[in-house]
Amino acid sequence: MKKVLNRALQTVYTMWLREMLRFWRSKSRIIGSLATPLFFMVFLGAGFNSSFQVGGRPFDPSYLAPGLIGMVVLFSSMMGGVSIIWDREFGFLKEILIAPVSRFFVALGKAVGGVTTSVIQGILIMCIARLMGIEYQSLSGVIAAIAVMFVSGIGFIGLGITVASRIDSHEGFQMVMSFLTMPLVLLSGAFFPISKLPGWLSLLVYANPLTYGVEALRYFLLGESIIPIFRSITILFAFALAMTLLGGKLFGKMKV
Amino acid sequence: MLYAIETEEITKRFDDIVAVNKVSISVKPGELFGLLGPNGAGKTTLISMLSTIAEPTSGKAKVWGFDVEKESSKVRENIGMVFQDTTLDDRLTGKENLDLHGRLYGLDGKTRKKRIEEVLALVELTERADSIVRTFSGGMMRRLEIARGLMHHPHVLFLDEPTLGLDPQTRNHIWEYIKILNKVEGVTIVLTTHYMEEADHLCERIAIIDHGDIVALDTPEALKDGLGGDVIILQLEKPDDKSKLCDIYDKNGCAKIVSRQNDEVFITVKNGEHQIPHILSLASNAGISILAVSLRKPTLDDVFLHHTGRAIRDKRVSEIEQVGFKIRSRRK
Numbered sequence: 001m002k003k004v005l006n007r008a009l010q011t012v013y014t015m016w017l018r019e020m021l022r023f024w025r026s027k028s029r030i031i032g033s034l035a036t037p038l039f040f041m042v043f044l045g046a047g048f049n050s051s052f053q054v055g056g057r058p059f060d061p062s063y064l065a066p067g068l069i070g071m072v073v074l075f076s077s078m079m080g081g082v083s084i085i086w087d088r089e090f091g092f093l094k095e096i097l098i099a100p101v102s103r104f105f106v107a108l109g110k111a112v113g114g115v116t117t118s119v120i121q122g123i124l125i126m127c128i129a130r131l132m133g134i135e136y137q138s139l140s141g142v143i144a145a146i147a148v149m150f151v152s153g154i155g156f157i158g159l160g161i162t163v164a165s166r167i168d169s170h171e172g173f174q175m176v177m178s179f180l181t182m183p184l185v186l187l188s189g190a191f192f193p194i195s196k197l198p199g200w201l202s203l204l205v206y207a208n209p210l211t212y213g214v215e216a217l218r219y220f221l222l223g224e225s226i227i228p229i230f231r232s233i234t235i236l237f238a239f240a241l242a243m244t245l246l247g248g249k250l251f252g253k254m255k256v
Numbered sequence: 257m258l259y260a261i262e263t264e265e266i267t268k269r270f271d272d273i274v275a276v277n278k279v280s281i282s283v284k285p286g287e288l289f290g291l292l293g294p295n296g297a298g299k300t301t302l303i304s305m306l307s308t309i310a311e312p313t314s315g316k317a318k319v320w321g322f323d324v325e326k327e328s329s330k331v332r333e334n335i336g337m338v339f340q341d342t343t344l345d346d347r348l349t350g351k352e353n354l355d356l357h358g359r360l361y362g363l364d365g366k367t368r369k370k371r372i373e374e375v376l377a378l379v380e381l382t383e384r385a386d387s388i389v390r391t392f393s394g395g396m397m398r399r400l401e402i403a404r405g406l407m408h409h410p411h412v413l414f415l416d417e418p419t420l421g422l423d424p425q426t427r428n429h430i431w432e433y434i435k436i437l438n439k440v441e442g443v444t445i446v447l448t449t450h451y452m453e454e455a456d457h458l459c460e461r462i463a464i465i466d467h468g469d470i471v472a473l474d475t476p477e478a479l480k481d482g483l484g485g486d487v488i489i490l491q492l493e494k495p496d497d498k499s500k501l502c503d504i505y506d507k508n509g510c511a512k513i514v515s516r517q518n519d520e521v522f523i524t525v526k527n528g529e530h531q532i533p534h535i536l537s538l539a540s541n542a543g544i545s546i547l548a549v550s551l552r553k554p555t556l557d558d559v560f561l562h563h564t565g566r567a568i569r570d571k572r573v574s575e576i577e578q579v580g581f582k583i584r585s586r587r588k
Binding site for chain 1: 307308309329330332333337339341342343344345346347348352356357359360361362388404
């Protein structure tokens with residue numbers, strides 16, 4: 001039993017280590033991936049601030065910060081999950097699948113590695129936003145926000161792996177990125193408050209797991225949220241668990 | 257355990273195509289065994305089943321004493337595999353690739369370090385150990401993959417077209433490594449190839465495979481001797497005379513017909529040099545005019561031709577092969 005557990009941990013660690021090595025080698029890509037949310041924060045923040053009012057007050061650019069952290073975590077996690085397609089395309093997947101290790105733990109290791117890179121990127125955005133003058137309510141709130149990034153990251157990596165094991169080319173990947181990630185971001189309340197939406201939109205927003213991630217981040221960082229924090233956390237955990245199980249299962253059946 | 261590999265009527269079907277048809281082979285521990293056949297013959301499918309990547313449609317196979325279906329994890333621990341296409345992580349260094357492999361196979365830190373040095377030295381990549389794999393040439397990648405396949409001391413090593421697409425010099429190098437592995441490390445090696453010279457030069461026994469069937473299996477020498485002497489190729493002026501000429505030789509009993517293709521007739525005879533005049537006079541007596549004659553020692557190509565009626569190098573790929581090939585490229 002102990003031996004089995006050791007092997008499982010070693011498998012997870014090996015896959016995590018690989019993601020870290022690759023992450024470290026692609027520093028320029030990381031900087032590039034931070035550019036989009038930063039542009040959003042600077043330009044969208046300034047534009048909204050000068051044109052819109054929320055509840056009678058001018059739009060506060062700090063409102064965007066949790067949404068953009070959520071967006072980075074979503075992009076980077078989905079990317080991490082879907083990167084299995086690359087592993088298949090470039091052959092490395094065969095090397096993993098032929099090793100005498102459990103495929104579930106391989107997938108888990110990949111997920112843990114991917115979520116680590118996502119959280120690092122989320123933290124970077126959080127720090128940059130702080131440098132730009134956005135104030136967070138407390139240190140414990142910041143730590144809780146990191147935990148939220150981790151849990152939502154696991155969920156979206158699971159989703160990415162699930163999608164990746166269903167599509168067989170990297171053309172399909174482009175489809176996923178445009179038809180899945182953009183709507184998830186736009187329908188999450190990252191850019192607008194979700195309290196006064198028309199019925200159909202509100203339905204989509206509440207069906208979107210990212211909404212709960214963004215809401216929880218906003219609660220912990222800024223001290224305000226529309227959805228009660230307990231509900232957000234529960235849903236995020238349920239989403240992460242369901243996606244891990246589904247992703248792990250489909251990955252196990254994947255053919256090379 | 258008597259055999260390193262033992263299969264019993266192992267079969268693989270893709271939809272209505274039979275890629276491997278009831279193949280039964282046994283490979284002894286320490287043997288260097290070759291699967292020779294054209295593209296799409298079923299070589300890769302056969303070793304995919306033996307290495308637990310593909311499941312057999314029917315039949316049984318044991319590798320190092322373990323059933324490939326019921327004990328796949330045990331099989332995986334005991335084999336190393338070098339695929340046709342690269343499976344390295346090209347963003348990592350050579351050493352990192354080997355290290356991750358060692359971890360996946362449960363080697364501890366000390367063993368990994370020692371073994372990485374050993375296998376790198378074996379394939380002469382020690383100096384490039386810390387370079388990113390993306391900067392490697394095709395030959396270097398193949399060598400690194402062979403090194404990686406050996407990291408965990410496998411008992412059986414599968415090499416799928418180990419020298420495909422490599423220049424002759426690199427190919428010779430890889431051949432030397434394969435021989436050393438087999439002799440020095442004592443690894444049982446099963447390789448697939450469609451290069452006759454490769455099978456001839458390296459393998460102790462060869463299974464010739466075509467359309468999923470094993471058509472011949474023996475040592476390279478025995479396969480060639482089985483043809484019955486030297487090969488004579490006669491080029492005819494009129495291709496229609498082929499059957500007539502073959503009948504004459506058949507009746508006379510002086511030569512064995514290997515095959516007839518286009519305007520050429522392949523025959524084998526004992527003491528070729530002395531038989532040519534006799535062979536030619538038989539033809540001219542029957543009024544068949546011959547444009548050219550050539551004589552050579554038999555090669556595995558002739559063996560393949562004899563058993564399948566086609567040259568292994570035949571450029572015209574038959575329909576079923578094309579389908580097989582498509583399946584493979586789709587699955588990449």
